[in-house]
Amino acid sequence: MMGKDMGMKAFVSLAIAIAMPCALAQPAAAQATWDGYRLGAEDQIEVSIYGQGGSVTKTRIKSDGSITLPLVGRVEASNRTTQALASAIQEQLRRGGYVNDPIVNVEIAEYASRTVTVLGEFAKPGVVPLDRPTQLSELAARAGGLREGGSDIVELRRDGKVTTYSLTQIARGQQPDVAMQPGDAVYAIAAPQYYVYGQIGNAGAFGIAPGMTIRQALARAGGPTLSGSERKVTLYRGGRELEAELAAPVLPDDVLFVRERIF
Secondary structure (H helix, E strand, O other): OOOOOOOHHHHHHHHHHHHHHHHHHOHHHHHOOOOOOOOOOOOEEEEEEEOOOOEEEEEEOOOOOEEEEOOOEEEEOOOOOHHHHHHHHHHHHHHHOOOOOOEEEEEEEEOOOOEEEEEEOEOOOEEEEOOOOOEHHHHHHHOOOEOOOEEEEEEEEEOOEEEEEEHHHHHOOOOOOOEOOOOOEEEEEEOOEEEEEEOEOOOEEEEOOOOOEHHHHHHHOOOEOOOEEEEEEEEEEOOEEEEOOOOOEOOOOOEEEEEEOOO
């Protein structure tokens, strides 16, 4: 019963956890062609040059894709990995004759050019860097999962189009996971709500989990108090007053009133 009475946050967090092995396994095929994060405009990098004194320069890649370094001058950085950029800087140092045997290391200090924006009911909305192949289910996990009140439905906005996905269906293999692309925006939709008051442990508004029954809805709200009873629940739906059937599904905007038991 406890498993069936999990709240929305616990339910979706479990779904994401189930999806994670698949999310991590699926990019494995992409890993064969993944050679590292490709730098772009506005990324901030730190360039360390060792040999004959050495230097450390922290710089941001310009809008034209280049950086400018002391002794080296202008270097094209956009669309290169950190390793490729380090090799290019080494080559220019050798050609300039400034350092005989330079050792160059490039680290990314701040990601900006290749990111996904996560919005809505994620626990940690914001910007997630695509520093590795990332599927939608893994992105949801990296954003902290869904907070209380979030549904398992997310919208992927890409190139002006909106596609809807269910994290639960992805976890169950009923819907394919999708690889994230730079510039994507993912919006987690708020779950539809129901309301409970009367002789209940925690009166208020709650999100409806997929397949949630009235009995589960009461349990989510803390269950009836010692003075209340599951057998005395009034359901207000669409302007009508009904006797609640505990096995029936909860619908958006349902209002449940737990009446006092008669001893």
